[in-house]
Amino acid sequence: MPRLAIFDCDGTLVDSQANICMAMEHAFDVAGRKAPLRHDIRRVVGLSLVESMRMLIPDADDDCHHEMAEHYRTAFLTLRNNGLVDEPLYEGMAALLSELDECGWMLGVATGKSDRGLIRCLEHHAIKGLFVTLQTADRHPSKPHPSMVYQALADASTDARNAVVIGDTVYDIHMGRAAGTRTVGVNWGYHRAEELREAGADYIAESMDELKAYLKDFA
Numbered sequence: 001m002p003r004l005a006i007f008d009c010d011g012t013l014v015d016s017q018a019n020i021c022m023a024m025e026h027a028f029d030v031a032g033r034k035a036p037l038r039h040d041i042r043r044v045v046g047l048s049l050v051e052s053m054r055m056l057i058p059d060a061d062d063d064c065h066h067e068m069a070e071h072y073r074t075a076f077l078t079l080r081n082n083g084l085v086d087e088p089l090y091e092g093m094a095a096l097l098s099e100l101d102e103c104g105w106m107l108g109v110a111t112g113k114s115d116r117g118l119i120r121c122l123e124h125h126a127i128k129g130l131f132v133t134l135q136t137a138d139r140h141p142s143k144p145h146p147s148m149v150y151q152a153l154a155d156a157s158t159d160a161r162n163a164v165v166i167g168d169t170v171y172d173i174h175m176g177r178a179a180g181t182r183t184v185g186v187n188w189g190y191h192r193a194e195e196l197r198e199a200g201a202d203y204i205a206e207s208m209d210e211l212k213a214y215l216k217d218f219a
Contacts, residue, residue, distance in 0.1 A: 003218060008109070011189030023076040144170075
């Protein structure tokens with residue numbers, strides 16, 4: 001069966017924390033609420049928007065969480081339309097993805113982004129064609145539910161034993177473990193390496209070279 005590497009997007013493929021924090025702060029401002037600290041915003045990156053709002057405003061009701069998610073979507077779109085969205089690939093990521101593709105790996109993404117947001121990001125960096133499966137919060141329960149991984153495995157015609165989930169948050173690690181894949185935490189995103197280990201990551205990559213070495217030896 002083919003090997004499948006399923007990457008998270010924000011905090012793993014691209015560094016988008018500035019955009020996310022600005023959009024979240026604007027969403028709270030529009031709603032007349034005090035914005036969370038940026039540390040707290042970064043903690044929920046990777047979750048679906050509604051689930052993020054549940055964690056940021058735990059005392060609010062479900063209608064409020066959905067309303068705040070819409071405020072965020074509008075704020076992010078405004079940033080994009082004003083040319084203020086910058087989601088740079090982490091250094092060395094483009095080369096790593098190309099090398100994995102050349103070595104026969106199948107590649108996928110499982111992200112809390114929307115379909116539209118993910119496609120725009122990947123097309124901007126000219127890497128969309130490298131991925132055989134793209135799973136987003138638009139069509140699945142929020143991480144850490146394993147639904148996105150299950151669909152990625154089906155799209156790639158492989159099984160969990162031949163797959164690895166790669167991400168920067170405990171939500172990614174819990175999602176991969178729930179689906180039965182191996183898991184790699186990357187130490188350049190939004191959760192600390194110690195948290196990723198405690199969540200059960202099989203390996204922590206401190207650099208792009210370490211991630212490359214791990215995948216090279218994957219069997």
